[in-house]
Amino acid sequence: MYQYIIRRTLVFIPMLFALTVIVFTLALLAPGDAFTGKSLADPNVDPEVYERQREEAGLNDAIPVQYGRWISNVAQGDFGKSLVFNGRSVSELIEARLANTLYLGLFSLFITLVVSIPIGIYSAKHPYSLLDYGATGFGFLGLAIPNFFFGLIAIYVLAIQLDWFPAQGTLDEPGMTGIEALKSRLHHMVLPGITLGLAGTATYMRYMRSEVLDVLGSDYIRTARAKGMSDRNVLYKHTLRNALIPIITLMGFEIGMLLSGAVITEQVFNYPGLGTLFLSSVVNRDFPVVMAIAMLLGILILVGNLLADIFYSIIDPRIRYD
Template identity: 45%
Template sequence: MLKFIVRRLLIMIPQLLLLSIIIFLLAKAMPGDALTGQMVANPNLDPETMEELREKLGLNDPWHEQYIRWIGNLLQGDFGISYVHNVKISDLLGNRMANTFLLGLLTLIFAYLIAIPLGIIAGRYPDSWMDKLIVGYNFVSYAIPLFVFALLMLFLFGYTLNWFPTGGSVDVQVERGTWDWYLSKLHHLILPSISAALLSTVGTIQYLRSEIIDTKLKDFVKTAKAKGTPERKVYTRHIFRNSLLPVAAFLGYDIVFILGGSIFIEQIFNYPGLGQLFVSSISQRDFSVVNILVMLFGFLSILGTLLSDIILSIVDPRIRID
């Protein structure tokens, strides 16, 4: 296992290097540069002053020199500066990363609390009225676009019933660190996380249902029943445990979603996370922030495959990764 992890981590180095080159070249191919967003935000800036800044920052240098300088700073932990917000990118990402982590974590919890019981019921009682309702829910949730469903949830529970806030991550009038501040934080998280969770249960429900139905027909289950093992123990010790393998296989990608976040959810609910920052940085041409965010999402995607393999080998002792 240790050799496998080390080997995969070493493979990640050229993958991330290639990703950084592609990202940097795509950013250079887009119209404008790192200062373009600042010019759009402040149209009264003197063009001569901006040209002097470009020369000072090395934005007029050949692309390979700019790339070497950028990747060198990145390896030293220097993410650069957002010229639109006039702050360090590391400071800009701090609170937003925490917000996205909380949103993704709560979404993941809600998704599994909904999907696992429904998948077990649908698999244990196939073709029953409960199974038909769950399969129907699966089809509907798969067909509805996330942004449409999120808008409906926001309109119904945010504006019409006024049960939840319609934007932000916390009430600005509450003092930070108090009990009311944490309750306000949770209150702002519930509606967007439930909206995302209700439409992200499709894969887990379907995989779990299919695996339970297939596992019930296997020989070791028939042998356990022939020995007189109670049906409840057959499901908990044999069927359910083996049926969790596909769910565990995708757990690594789900964990990546915690930090990757949902761009649609954060935009619709005006939630200040990484997804919202990514969209606003593109529209404002803040390429230095866009480059770092794409690198972060790419790193998390590569890391997700590694986590999935490790988790799967832990859940299923029959699998050994050498």
């Protein structure tokens, strides 16, 4: 196992290098920059002012020079300074928003697992029941409805009409601490958390139902029942452990997908996380921030895949990586 983890970690090096090239190239190919955007917005400003700022920021240097300077700084943990937010460091901007996005992602994943796994198991144990048909219908709707559209409906019904949950923000009042701050934060995360986890809940539910049905029809399950093992032990000691393998696979991808999917969800709910920062940086052509967030999401996806492989061996002892 340890040798496998070391090998996979070493594989990250060329993958991260390829990721840096892709991120830098996409930013380079994007039209304009932060200074171009300013000059277009205010034609009365002398273009030489912005050209001087471009020179100071190194945007007029040769492409290999720009990439070498950027990758060298990134290797040292320095993502540079924002071109829009008054020269603030990119790391400072990300640090101020990262916690909110992580809280939202973990909360969404918690809701997804708590809802999808029990319903998926029940649907498999009682196929073609009323709840099974209802879960199937919910699964199709969850996959078909775009997150942003569901979020707008949730805001209109649950926030505006019923006034059950707040429609935006993270806290009722600034400066809240302790238990009251925790309650307020959880209250604010309900709507964006459900919206963010909608597609994942539907997917997990269908996978769980399918896998449990498949495992329940296996020979070793029939053998366990023939030996007099109770249905509860059959379900939790044999069926569930094997049925969780594809769920673990999905969770590895979900770590990065939740954070990347939060880009649109956070914008809908005006939630101050990495998503809103990413979109505002794209609009303002603040490419140091855009590249840093894209790099962070890519790294999280790679780490999530590694964690999924490690969890394989924990869930299923038959899997070995030696």
